[in-house]
Amino acid sequence: MSARNSYFITAVAIFLAVNLCVAGYYYFRSRRSSRASWENLLAQLSWTDRNNISQVALDLVDEAGLPRPDGESMNLEPSELWRLIGGLEGLQVLEKNSEVLIDLAFYVQQWYPEALAIAERLRLDARELKWHVARLKGAAETGNLQVSFPFYAQRAVAAYYLMTRRVLSLYEAGNFAMLADLQRAL
């Protein structure tokens, strides 16, 4: 076997192995979420303190997601933010939950096609959340976590809060008759 042929065979082997590993990894990741039942999806949501999340998010944006005026926003102290969010670990939980929220929207889309636009909106919100968390992970590696935390973490939490609101609105809109029954019962 010539040297060139052995390089070619080695390159092909690496090429195929990398492709197979990447394809396998993403195939099983996507399969896990697309085949999950309603109960499984809900079970995947990790516990978070909703009061804390709302408090942090509404310190930055209003219930519609619009930024609050300068004087009325960002009143929480950095140490208070850290406590309410639960540090970087708390944000990682939200990051994981955001994936489940997209799945919940995709799930309802099967009998309610109007959910498509909200599912896309949720996907973009999740991307924003991940972007903020990635900045904080980078800051943690360079020892700047404490400085960067208030800015990025509050925006990540606001994105997550709006995601939860959108999912709830989506389910509310898709099951309007059921909701009316419920309101009457209450």
Place this chain on the structure above:
Amino acid sequence: MRLTGLDFLFWAAGFLLNITLMVILWYRHRAKSFPFFTALITLAIVKTIVLYLVQKHGTRDSYFYTYWSLTMVDTILQLCVVYEVAGRVFRPLDVWAPDLRNSFVWLVGLSAAVALGVTSLASPPARTWMQSFVTKGNFFAEALLSELFVAMMGVSVTAGFRWKTHVAAIAQGMGAYSLITALIEAGHAYFGVGREMPAFVVLSQVRMTAYLGCIVYWIFNLSYDEQPARTMTGKMREQILELQTRMAYDLRTLRSRKNT
């Protein structure tokens, strides 16, 4: 050119399965959703008929030119199917996802560069430069296709896109087939091409077996409708209700806190 009984068996099986898939694509109204994929399957049927006739009545040269012309169209159509699949996944609201434009350019560029890099290392034992060029070209095309399918899968999962059943089946089938074909084309580039070589015959049979497996997979998956609409169960309603009530309570609590 002499063909064995096994060659005819593969030929006939491929032809019949392609016809079955074509019937399903039209009868189950998939052709409108996947025009390039339908065109690819149509081409496979036309290719089988034309090559059979040319092999029976034409010359060796005419078979060679017909085969490679149709193969070129086939490769172009496969790239169109990549585009079609990408469109179905990354254009959920009929516009390309705004956050992925740069990623696409990078991925296509990187995939082409990697495929070109590996191809440049090949030195197939060919009699003419044309044969060498065709062998390398085939490997490049299959390597690129397999990379594009894998990259699409990775980007979609990372960016939070969800695949619907039919488009996922087409992408998985084509991705798996192009990975196997890349391996086979690497074998051609190493051993050389020509029916007189036992390795070439074995590799061709492996490729045909993989192709038949893919068609069966598509027939099975495209026969059924996408995941059937599920109805809300009583339990699901209760859970939604509970979530909504809790959220409303949280908001009331927060508002009262802000007012005090």
